[in-house]
Amino acid sequence: MIDIRDLSKRLGENASGICQELYPDGRVESGCYKIGSIDGEKGRSMSVYLHGEQSGRYIDFATGATGDMLDLIQHALGLSLVDAMEWGKKRFNIRDGAPAKKFSAVKNKTYNIPKLPEQKNSEVLHGYMDSRGFKDVGEVCFRHRIYETDGRGGKDVVFPFYDPKGELVFIKTKPMNYDGNPSTQKNLKPILYGWHVIPADAREVWLVEGEWDAIAAEVLGFSALSVPMGGGKGAKQTKWIENEYENLARFERILVATDMDEQGELAAAEIMNRLGDRCHRINLPAKDINDLLMKAPQGQNPYEYARFILSGAYDEAVWKDPETLKSVTAFESDIDDFFSVTGEDSGFRSGWSKLDEEDIRFRPHEMIGFCGINGHGKSLFLGQMCLNAIQQDQKVLIASMEMPPKSTLGRMMRQAAGSGTPPKPYRQKILEWLAPNLWLFVDKLTPKPKDLMECFEYAYRRYGINVFVIDSLTNMVRQDDYENQQKFVEMLVNFKLSFPVTIFLVTHVRKGDSEYEAPNKYSVKGSGSITDLADTFISIFKNKRKIEMLDQAEMLGEEPPEKYVKQWDSYFEVLKNRNGMWEGKVGFEFDTACMQYKERKGSKPKFYINYSKEA
Structure with a gap:
């Protein structure tokens, strides 16, 4: 969103045209537009600068008054400041609020109309x-x-x-x-x-x-x-x-x-x-x-x-020191948080106890890479992780360039309901639960990295969104364009360092000899900066061999091999952990009906909100 400083600068770049339109009796002289006063009569007492850093600024030498193009627009047209800003935007087709149009909440908020209490004597x-x-x-x-x-x-x-x-x-x-x-x-x-x-x-x-x-x-x-x-x-x-x-x-x-x-x-x-x-x-x-x-x-x-x-x-x-110059004492609370295990600002947990036991936590100012073979469940796992984040009062924005919003939300609905076919009333309850904390980035075209980052900053500043999911890097930058990949990842790093946000970046891996081998951090497609600049890197691996062996046994009417029955359906592996001690692998059972990842075999799905047909 353009603020008054940016708008004033933009109008200053068009100072000559605005002056001629508002004050036709003036004239250009020595790089300035000369008029008698802010009222517009002929004369040379007031100068509007037309070039350089001062372009659009004016000074009335008779009175000492100064201002910018917005002041002139207000005075000449009799407008309020807000109306003068709107006039300037429309007159020069200056875009406003473009990032806001590219993402939306899952449900708009409605409010009651207030009623004034009865007035008594004073x-x-x-x-x-x-x-x-x-x-x-x-x-x-x-x-x-x-x-x-x-x-x-x-x-x-x-x-x-x-x-x-x-x-x-x-x-x-x-x-x-x-x-x-x-x-x-x-x-x-x-x-x-x-x-x-x-x-x-x-x-x-x-x-x-x-x-x-x-x-x-x-x-x-x-x-x-x-x-x-x-x-x-x-x-x-x-x-x-x-x-x-x-x-x-x-x-x-x-x-x-x-x-x-x-x-x-x-x-x-x-x-x-x-x-x-x-x-x-x-x-x-x-x-x-x-x-x-x-x-x-x-x-x-x-x-x-x-x-x-x-x-x-x-x-x-x-008139104080610039924000870039700080005493070390300004970071006392940040240092306390760094050493705190349970501090309020130490991030949010994954939502699975077996990962929480290893202190897997996602903190502000961190970027987490998510990699995996195509079809192995990266987006699905992240979807459930987003639900877990929302349960912890995090505000989430998902930018999925691979699926339409209905697919993203439909899969998350199944996960939240613990059911493959939640009825309409249940879906409505889930939607109401998600509404305060879930947004989707929506754009018909793949956004340019700069546009996406503008949207993210707007989302943080206006709505306090602090968890951002980008699915995926390949959709943002061509996989063989290493230079622009690095530039985009550096933009993400600058964003997460500038604001208390957590970024999840989905990446793909190079094709291996088979789908039976789990990827490592050297398998990630693209520039080496992807893994170098991430704070944490995680892989999601589907146990295809187990699935195939169990399917084959079922087709033949045989008992599946015990070896594969004991294995997990999918594995969550921490390949890199800059801020923690633990790196390793944890297994999950996958519920194909509700698309949930469960940490105990044979356990029932998790229900994110209470619901009963009778209610």
């Missing part, structure tokens, strides 16, 4: 706001549309969440004069609080951890939005980012001012990682922005004090 609310350091509370309540209502044990304040178009989509209530937790209505769409007071031309915004902080920031002169579910990481941030990702594209700079505590730091880290390099961390000498108002030094004006502190924090956040 006596308790006004007193409560006075205690939090606010002044002119009646006017502040009116501007922010907050009001008082009856709560479970006293009086609550109501915070209505309006989207950028002005539609009410979320409501939160908080107790004021009794102990209790914030509450909201069931199944509402989580968004940021405060859009209704964001100026139409705002190009930067503060992200804070509470509605009172957003209100405090606004009365102090800073545009602010509040996250809906407080601090922390995971679903608390993932849900609103998914809904607000495109709305935040209008901001050049995002100041992350979550609370100065552990939960606030967790939230800041996740938000900044997801929203990218537009984000800057704000550090405060207090818990939060509202706290600055409440704890101003005696004798000082609370508003002036808080405004001074925030201005200093802003300057410190924006």
Whole structure:
């Protein structure tokens, strides 16, 4: 998705045409477009640069005002910033959101329509706001549309969440004069609080951890939005980012001012990682922005004090060392995680106890190669592994260039149901279970590596998808094109190092003398960089000789040889394990009806969700 910085640059490349269209009375002189002022009259006081790094930037020498093409479009056409961005995209056919069109969730989400609680008199609310350091509370309540209502044990304040178009989509209530937790209505769409007071031309915004902080920031002169579910990481941030990702594209700079505590730091880290390099961390000498108002030094004006502190924090956040330069102490939590066996960020398990016993774990920032002979079950095994990942709350995107979506989902449905023919109601239950955590990459044509990586980054940033399956490398790059294979694998490595994601890359192996010999890491087709750059390499091998011997015995009406009966149907072998000690082979029984890989012979299939016909 194109953000405001990219769009401004693109419009700057077309500065000459835009200026002539918007300001026909101007003229080109010394590499600039000259007009009298931003109002467009004839003259030479204002210059719009037409070339070089400053292309599209303007300066009015009479007033000292500066800006870019979006500012000119806004002023000349009387548009808001968002509308000016849309005008620019349409005028120059600038693509927006292309990656989003190439993958989709298995089921779209629906939300309830919120109902505003009944409004009561504002006596308790006004007193409560006075205690939090606010002044002119009646006017502040009116501007922010907050009001008082009856709560479970006293009086609550109501915070209505309006989207950028002005539609009410979320409501939160908080107790004021009794102990209790914030509450909201069931199944509402989580968004940021405060859009209704964001100026139409705002190009930067503060992200804070509470509605009172957003209100405090606004009365102090800073545009602010509040996250809906407080601090922390995971679903608390993932849900609103998914809904607000495109709305935040209008901001050049995002100041992350979550609370100065552990939960606030967790939230800041996740938000900044997801929203990218537009984000800057704000550090405060207090818990939060509202706290600055409440704890101003005696004798000082609370508003002036808080405004001074925030201005200093802003300057410190924006003008700081580059992200590529870090002290070793910044990696303390990463080091703790490296030595942790049960840490939250140490990845997810395979889902089979015999592999878990060997500490087979798939961690963030790792790429796992999956190889095997054609028809030996690489994609099937990975499909079940994806189900196991989803059971552990991982978000998965499968990019299968070898099968249509219905085949991928159909096979996973059988595995999840533990049945070859799950009835429609059961399939619907499975679909509802998969919906929050499974996406498919869908494109009629084989994507270019660059396009696929753009889609993956978008998927991580917007939806928090952290497990990516590419099936297969051969479909992305021709198997004898070693140079471009290496470039693509290097792109995957850069992606997994830049974001806390796990990548599974399916590869093929060279044809051997027969299908009876399991491949090794030297059997992988293509560039040596494939196995060199992977953190782990796994092979899936189907025991064809056993299958043939058992089929032959059945056809002849004989007892199958005991030697083959004792063998496994398929083998999972770790050929390379950079981050673990164990490399070896584990056998599985394959259930042909439901396509599950089972770790014990004769065991029943696994049922991923409970279902009964009576229910």
